[in-house]
Amino acid sequence: MMMTLGMFVFETQSLPYQQLQRATQWRHPSQARVGQRPAYQFTGPGEDTIQLSGTLYPELTGGRMTLDDVRIMADEGKAWPLIEGSGRVYGFWSITSVTETSTVFFSDGTPRKIEFSISLIRVDDSNFQDFRDQAANNQDAAIGLGLYQPRRNGGGGSLA
Structure with a gap:
């Protein structure tokens, strides 16, 4: 198991991601001042996002149905616990987008290669x-x- 998002398990047989990119922001709004540079105040954490991306080969790994399972989770609009296979808990995350690009097709139109990206955003810590x-x-x-x-x-x- 590489990681779980709720009850969905990322593993080499289902949806193996090859890249995990995380961006964390902190808020520092500015206040304009006469004759001086703006003053900045730290007001807490901002957005925290993760993007999982990879390539599927449906003959060996999951395919479009696996990505559809993630889309069904996103349709629910819920926040899901994100837990790494090592046991590291990232917190609760919502799915904001799923993209896929299919290439190299069989004669019936089924893709042999699917590149995907799943975007997540961290939600309230409560x-x-x-x-x-x-x-x-x-x-x-x-x-x-x-x-x-x-x-x-x-x-x-x-x-x-």
Whole structure:
């Protein structure tokens, strides 16, 4: 597993991305001043976007139906947790666009090569805190049932 967005799993057999590009902004609005340069004030985080792009070869990986699954998720307009295969949690993200370019076709018009790009935008962190709390509660419950063994050095753990 490379990454999950909600229940959608990015993996080499489904939708393997070859590039992940992230752009994070911070807000510094200006205030004009007479005879001086503008004054700037830091007002907090701005937009945080991720673009996943890659190439599909439907004979080996996912194809148009896989991209349609992502479009169905986007149609719902929801924010989804984005979690890397390493366990890194990026927060909650919404799908803002899906683009695809099909080339090299079979005689029936089915593409043999599909280049794609999926754009995501980070949304309110309040959902992320709820998600983090729920994960901590689930971990506590698993420890209580003897299903999870925390590591002694404080990092991660393993299922019993």
